[in-house]
Amino acid sequence: MTDPTLRMPNTVLRVVLDLGALPLDIPPLPPRFRHPEFDADWDEEEQVAGIFLGFDDGEFHLDILEDGVEYHFHHADGSSSDDSPWPAADTQALVDWATGFVLHVAPRLPDLLEDADEAAEWHHVGLPVYSRDYGPVPLEIIDVELEGEQLMLPWLGSGHIADEHLDGPDHPIALLWNPEHDDPDIPIARVWLHPKSGEPKARAEAGVDWAAVGLTKQEVLSWAESLYLNNHVIGDPSQMIIRAALERMAGLDR
Incomplete structure (x- = not known):
């Protein structure tokens, strides 16, 4: 959150x-x-x-x-x-x-x-x-x-990060990552707009190697929610x- x-x-x-x-x-x-x-x-x-x-x-x-x-x-x-x-x-x-x-x-x-x-x-x-x-x-x-925007740090994990829109209810996006090149293609989290609270909600994708990502799961989810708020809500x-x-x-x- x-x-x-x-x-x-x-x-x-x-x-x-x-x-x-x-x-x-x-x-x-x-x-x-x-x-x-x-x-x-x-x-x-x-x-x-x-x-x-x-x-x-x-x-x-x-x-x-x-x-x-x-x-x-x-x-x-x-x-x-x-x-x-x-x-x-x-x-x-x-x-x-x-x-x-x-x-x-x-x-x-x-x-x-x-x-x-x-x-x-x-x-x-x-x-x-x-x-x-x-x-x-x-x-x-x-x-x-x-x-006002959510204050957030730049991406401090390894590799490169991007997001893309997904089909489905509540306006979901995928957080994409790649350890080597600047065209991220590995989904590591999904973020959507919670229909009751109106706030971004994130969950991790299964099987992610968080040690390779360079941040903990919770750090990535928090970062993804801030990204969603700044880029897709505000x-x-x-x-x-x-x-x-x-x-x-x-x-x-x-």
Whole structure:
């Protein structure tokens, strides 16, 4: 179990961003969609922006292409479909709202992703405010609360270590090790998110030679839980900044 006394405190990063003219003149959202979990990406090669809206009972994915907007849905079980998991009237209202929203976001997304990465770097070196020279344009000031990481030592065992996602419930990962080369391929532990506590939980794989690994089983499990917390539970700063910016553009600041 990770030690909560070794967590860094949460911090607030103030970011100053060019998000275009706000508020947007778009149709209203039905109340059931008022608290989406946003995400976004940009495919530089294909010049395609992707906007993702997640809800407790499904997801709505949109791709913004040169010739228009394409979209599809994901049901609560994760399956992809052209059919909506929601009633027809609510779905049409969501499509009408999201179409206007993503047409505002898409042309700004490459610069916004770059700004978010740079702001995260400023945060990493301890700066509390991020801004750059955007010129004479309307700017938005957003305070983003960023979770403190678990303090942990670098890998002090032998060989090399890595982790990879596994299929299965509770978002498992495998901790991989190799005594010689930097492409680890030997599973030594499995870590997942405990469904009740919401904390990482690790167990060792059978047959591991802990003397060869160079750390005790308990030391490896504790290290693996801290790695999971930092890399798979705590929000990535740049991603948190993007989400806060998308919420501001949507007019849905929590």
